[in-house]
Amino acid sequence: MTTTATTRIAARLVDATKIYGEGTAAVTALDGVDLAFEGARFTAIMGPSGSGKSTLLHCVAGLDVLTSGEAYLGDTALGSLSDRALTLLRRERVGFVFQAFNLIPTLTAAENILLPLLIARRAPDRAWFDHIVDTLGLGHRLDHRPAELSGGERQRVAAARALVTRPEIVFADEPSGNLDSRSGAELLGFLRRAVDDFGQTIVMVTHDPAAAAYADRVVFLDDGRVVDELEGPTAERILDRMKSLGG
Amino acid sequence: MLRVALTGLRANKLRVALTGVAIVVGVAFVTASFVFTDTIEARFERLFSEAARGVDVVVRPVRPEFTTGDPTEIGAFDASVLEIVRAVSGVAKAEGGVSGFAQLVDHDGNPIGGQGPPTLGFAWIDDPDLNPMEIRPGNGRAPLAADEIVVDSATASRHGLALGDEVTVITPQGLGRYRIVGIADFGEEESLAGATVTGFRLDEARRRFGLEGRFSEISVVAEPGVPPADLVAALEAILPDGVEAVTAEQATAEQLAEIADALGFLNVALLAFAGVAVFVGAFLIANTFRIIVAQRTRELALYRTIGATAAQVTRLVLVEAVAVAVVAAAVGIVGGVLLSEGLTTAMDALGFAIPDGPLTLRARTVVVGFAVGTIVTAAAALLPARRAGRIPPVAALRLDAVRPPRRSLRDRAQGGGALAAVGVALLGIGLFAGPPNPLAFVGLGAATLFVGIAVLGPFAVGPLTRALGWPLVRWFGAAGLLARENTRREPRRTAATASALMVGVALVVFVAILAASTKATVRASVLETFGADFTITSANFSAGIPRIVVEELAALPELDVVSAVVFDVAGVGDDTARLVAVDPKTIDGLVDLGTSGEVLARLATTPDGVAVAEPLAEREGVGIGDTITLAFPQLPDFPGRVVGIVESSDLGELVVTRATYDRGYLNRFDSMVLARAAGDLAEARRAVEAVVDPYANLRVQTKDEVVADAERQIDQLLALVTGLLFLAVVVAILGITNTLALSIIERTREIGLLRAVGMLRGQVRRMIRWEAVLIALFGALSGIATGILLGWAVVAALRDQGLRSFAVPTGQLAVLVAVAVIAGIVSAVYPGRRAARLDVLEAIAYE
Structure with a gap:
């Protein structure tokens, strides 16, 4: 993949505001955020607890609706879409990796990976499936159920599921948050390769500088606003930036 | 602790209400049975004293x-x-x-x-x-x-x-x-x-x-x-x-x-239906409390950590159960009073005039209603309550669900097998050994067998849902696959939920088999037994055929032979036997009483002659030429001369002449007149109709019409009984709804995830629907199997009483399966809607 594709905007937020609750109990989670995610790039969103990073992810992924402003996936404005349209959009154009509880316990690993296609009743691209499974080293675990898999394996199955539909964008919410450092590194390394090798667009929320260091770009959020950005980050530079922000 | 229990109930109004429904239905039938009987007694007492x-x-x-x-x-x-x-x-x-x-x-x-x-x-x-x-x-x-x-x-x-x-x-x-x-x-x-x-x-x-x-x-x-x-x-x-x-x-x-x-049969019927409703209800109650306890593991463990003893936690659950039961029993008693009012009206409409007056609600009825409601509920909730007591305190602190140790599968297999075996044994004794009250043995045996099958149920869930589920997976994709897997994840829960339906369906199948077998027997018996072209019978249970009708028919040139028969009952020792009085000169060939022409000839010529069916002759130890003492209403010690031992027939065990009958009985109505046409059938029928027409209660029928008539009557009875048994099916449907609603609470995050990765609301509803259908099918199929077993056993036991055919009404079974599918779909409406409306974000929130 060449870097010329970076000019494409995969998703963006325009003056995005999200307020939970009403009156005195109102909490502003996003406060006029303008942000674009370029295609075929790996973007990390960082910020302290309550900074609005998960809300941002949910709103741009079509899981939540903005109070004002607009979220776009490609050229599609999400604000006016019905529940059905949002669901179809998530199914066809978005992939998800959550921190925990990514898998359906009654289904095997293979079934979990193919779940979005099963739901859509679309035939899987066998070669692509095999390729992902090989890359993630899940070949021998396909017939196992989540309860029989290690934490790292479970997150890799989740990642495979996120990629199997070749979505426009993958959203990952603390994907390595529950993993030991070795499994976490494996998973993040795989996400990195998905960007480099397949040209996959990934947006990841994390509070771990080491995880964010796998990204091409880091966006810092605080009190619902974008407060800083970093291109080509390393863990040290992220830590430095966090310190200066915190101070 | 009581206050804690009641707070728990308030927080779970819906599932409490659903559980209560089963108790309400059972108690209502028990109450109705008592109120109805007491009311009738009181009102007739007034009527008769008045008269x-x-x-x-x-x-x-x-x-x-x-x-x-x-x-x-x-x-x-x-x-x-x-x-x-x-x-x-x-x-x-x-x-x-x-x-x-x-x-x-x-x-x-x-x-x-x-x-x-x-x-x-x-x-x-x-x-x-x-x-x-x-x-x-x-x-x-x-x-x-x-x-x-x-x-x-x-x-x-x-x-x-x-x-x-x-x-x-x-x-x-x-x-x-x-x-x-x-x-x-x-x-x-x-x-x-x-x-x-x-x-x-x-x-x-x-x-x-x-x-x-x-x-x-x-x-x-x-x-x-x-x-x-x-x-x-x-x-x-x-x-x-x-x-x-x-x-x-x-x-x-x-x-x-x-x-x-x-009217005693009504009382028995009401109590039987009450028993079924209470029994099915007990399954529902046990299952609901099992799920509630599982879901409240952490809360219950918290009580343990702050010092509650295991016994206290058990009591907490039991108190909740009893509190539900008391309220439900009260509603059930009110419902029972209304039901008995409805019954009185229905009886009136059917022509059994019940005198006007107030309903009689005795204190005893109320006490029994509350006792039945609370005892059954407490008994059903006992096992889940004890399980609650075994939850370790550490369960409150752990993220993953810590469950109290379950009994091993081997224990379950042995326990269930033993229960089923005891049930079969009790059934066998009741049906074949002839104990003093066989019905009690059969009822208890069937109930034990049901419990045994319910205990063994989880073993069948895996293979059965796999087999039943494959079309779902094939035709309904992810929703079908998930539905199938959801029924398999907790086999105990699936089996327990299906048990209530199993019992209801088994009883419906049992009754249907009994009806079908009776119909087949009647058909075979009528077709084999009757040689006559026409039979004339009365539609009135009390008024039969006046003798002049026989004389007028005998005078018709269109008829070759006419013979009248009376069916009655005679005393033999301490027992009774069915008696047929015939005219031995004309009856031969018109109807098969097991008598040969020779025996009939002896009957015609021997004073006090009696032909005795073989089993009765054996029981009484009499042979040809012996004397058998019979009791007729007007001749308490009739010395019958045995002129023949005949094959057992469906019409009677004793054959006497009409002359003998007239000495022993005051009744002068005939039960049936048999006729054979001399020539053209249609012409003969017209002639017979012309004679019989003024006698409004009489009807002329060919063999086929007799069969059709009998079948229609059996079908009517079947419809009535099935209608009442469907109440049990309704309770079972509520059970499925209840289980699914509770399961969905457990699966909130899972459903959220499915929605996140692109499952539409309709697909979520479909997933729940097919799960319900699978549970219902599981219940229906195990019920059909159990019902066939019961039906076969009872039909075999009644072989001596003349029930010779065993027939399985396959068409009705197919309808039953369709009903189960529909029941599943209906029961999933509410839980499916709830699942589809889950907020995706709240569902996947895992902070």
Whole structure:
């Protein structure tokens, strides 16, 4: 993949505001955020607890609706879409990796990976499936159920599921948050390769500088606003930036 | 702790309500059964006392030791007894009466009554003090001429009979035309328990019932100040043999007992349905509490960590269960009162007139209702409650669900197997060993078998849902796959939820098999047994075929042979046997009684001859030439000469001549007339119809029509029973709804994830729907298997009673499976909607 594709905007937020609750109990989670995610790039969103990073992810992924402003996936404005349209959009154009509880316990690993296609009743691209499974080293675990898999394996199955539909964008919410450092590194390394090798667009929320260091770009959020950005980050530079922000 | 329990209930209103429904239904049936019986007793007591008002003593024939339930058989005595009675000091007045069966015909030529309550005729007594009926002003007068009658006012208004109308009345003497001159009531009531009552002049009644010069009863009024008991004693001293005097009070009590007896089957039926509802409800309650305990593991463990003992936690759950039961039982008792009101109305509509009056709700009924509700609930909740007590305190602190240790699968297999075996054994004893009360054994055996199968159920969930689920996976994609897997993830829960349906369906299947087998038996029996072209029978249970009909038919040139048959019952030792009275000269070839022509010939020529069916002959140890002592109502010790041992037939175990019958019985109605055409069938039928037509209660049928008629009656009964059993199915559907609603709470995050990765609301609904359908199918199929087993066992046991065919109504089973699918779909509506409306973000929130 060449870097010329970076000019494409995969998703963006325009003056995005999200307020939970009403009156005195109102909490502003996003406060006029303008942000674009370029295609075929790996973007990390960082910020302290309550900074609005998960809300941002949910709103741009079509899981939540903005109070004002607009979220776009490609050229599609999400604000006016019905529940059905949002669901179809998530199914066809978005992939998800959550921190925990990514898998359906009654289904095997293979079934979990193919779940979005099963739901859509679309035939899987066998070669692509095999390729992902090989890359993630899940070949021998396909017939196992989540309860029989290690934490790292479970997150890799989740990642495979996120990629199997070749979505426009993958959203990952603390994907390595529950993993030991070795499994976490494996998973993040795989996400990195998905960007480099397949040209996959990934947006990841994390509070771990080491995880964010796998990204091409880091966006810092605080009190619902974008407060800083970093291109080509390393863990040290992220830590430095966090310190200066915190101070 | 009580307050904690009640708070827990308030927080879970819906599941509590669903659980309560099962108890409500069960308690309602129990209550209805008691209220209905008590009410009927109280109301008839009033009615009879009203009717007997003024009468102090009744003089009547001594009841024969053996009676057939036919009031005619109680007999009559010479009219001279009236003068003897009147001469006794202390008797103010006395009047004699006669009674028998009479069939009224309405203006359209249809018979009136006779499908349930009897159609009675009696001699009108002019003295109002001695007559239970009274003609109110404006309703005409007493009959003065032989062709004048009085009818009861309920019959008159129901069938549009008015003063001055000419009507036909059929009695054993044949047809008669009468003019209605009076319409009478029974005190405050318009009807005597729905009976159709016709009052004739005394001499006419005697003629119609063949009781010339006799009375069947004398009503006596005592002089003022003479106690009825003293009068009874005085009368008893001088009454001839075979006639007795009893107080009117005692006679009323006896009548009451007869009514209670006649309606006793309803009481049994209500209690049986109550038992089924309570039993199915117990499954539902146990299952719900098991799930609630599982979901509240952390909360219950928290009580343990702050110092509650295991016993306290168990008690907490039990108290919750009992609190639900008390409220539900209260609702059930109210429902039962309404149900019994409805039943009384329904009985009225069916022609069993139940006197007006208030419902009788005794304290005992309320106590029993509450006891049944609370005890069953507490018993059902006991196991889940004990399980709650075994939750370790550490479960409160751990993220993952810590469950109390489960019993091993081997224990479950052994326990379930043992229960099923005990159930089968009890069934076997009840059905084949002939214990003193077989029904109790069969009921208990079936219940134990059901529990055993429910315990074994989880083992079948895996293979069965795999087999049943593959079309779902194939046709419905992810929703189908997930539905199948969801039924398999907790086999115990799936099996327990399906158990209630299993019981309901098993009972429906059982009844359907019994009905189908009976129909097949009747068909085979009628087709094999009857050689006649036509049979003439009566649609009236009490009034049969007048003898003149047989004579008129015998005179028809279109008929080759005509023969009349009476079916009755005779006493043999301490038991009874079915008796057939025939004309041995004409019967041969018309109907197969197991008798050969030779036996019939001997029957015709031997005085007191009897042909005995083989099993009965064996039981009594008699052979050809021996004497068998039979009890007939009018001949308590009839020495029958055994002229033949015949094959067992469906029609009777004893065959006698009509001449013998006439000596032993007062009944002069025939039960059936058989005829063979001389030439053209259609022509013969027209001729027979022409003779029979005026007799509204008679019908002419070919063999095929007899079969169709019998089948229709069985189907009607089947429909009624199935309708009531479907209540159990409704309770079972509520059980599925309850389980699914609870499961969805557990699976909130999973459903959120599915929605996040692109599952539409409709697909979520479909997933829940197919899960429900799979559970329902599992229940239905195991129920069908169990029902077939039960049906087969009972049919096999009734083989001796003449149930020779075993038939499985496959069409009805297919319908049942379809009903189960629909039941599943219906039960999933509410949980499916809830699941589809889950907020995706809240569902996947895992902070």
